[in-house]
Amino acid sequence: MAEFSIRRYKSSDYDTVRLIFAQGIMEQLPATSFYLLKLPQIQVLLFIPFITLYLLSKSYTFSFGSLALLMVAGWYGVKSIFSQYVNKCHRADLLDIEKSYMMANNSCFWVAESEGRVIGMVGIQPTQDSKDAMVLRRLSVASEQRVRGIGKALCMKAIDFARQRGYRRVNLDTSMIQRAAHRLYEGMGFEKTNVKIAPGITTRFTNFSVFYYTYWIE
Known part of the structure; x- marks a missing residue:
């Protein structure tokens, strides 16, 4: 190597530096998501709507599907937080x-x-x-x-x-x-x-x- x-x-390094920084931050998204899913308080937040939907619908398929959509929404929420942080840094010391x-x-x-x-x-x-x-x-x-x-x-x-x-x-x-x-x-x-x-x-x-x-x- x-x-x-x-x-x-x-x-002349400006664009590459900002890109490497952004990529480095966004790479933390999977590890952060796994950390959150292991937290008892997050598991409770996921379990409550799941069991509520099951009691109302009596359908495991519908309940699991809704849970999956909720988790996807949460993932995009975390991704949005990371993106906001990158944008904040790009507007701070990495702007100039x-x-x-x-x-x-x-x-x-x-x-x-x-x-x-x-x-x-x-x-x-x-x-x-x-x-x-x-x-x-x-x-x-x-x-x-x-x-x-x-x-x-x-x-x-x-x-x-x-x-x-x-x-x-x-x-x-x-x-x-x-x-x-x-x-x-x-x-x-x-x-x-x-x-x-x-x-x-x-x-x-x-x-x-x-x-x-x-x-x-x-």
Whole structure:
């Protein structure tokens, strides 16, 4: 497999970077759906209409068919939430990457490139609430390019950037669903510092959590 290199972001990378980010987020949809289906509160929500329809119709076929439609509607609802998050990020720092990272003080954005194609990305910025910490953002690697050490190399690039500028730690957050990311960060020496329920009525109902990590720079 071809080698990869890491370089600073260029304006010509814009569309590919936004696409890789969107694909990385939407890839979490199946794992999130399975997580939700295993929750007792979700199973109760599915069982109540099923048994109600069966008692009214006396038809297993109709009841199971209605349950299937309800589950499909739920899947599209979760997909809509993910799409809204992607759109929110596309309108935030990923709307103008040059301004958000390349022109901002003590910030930077890199891409991983292989055979002339962008296959990964990461950014870093100072945190708002601490003068000695930076936050690692938007780490994503194209799905077909994973297990090559690209994510780790991108993380180290960002950590080295923070070290050279005198920062003492690098923070990040990731969802509970992203288990591969958890293994990557913990394998690199990131320490899990907190776990919080994500904001929102739906996330509170489903106990959907965000994990917070810190890398202490020596």
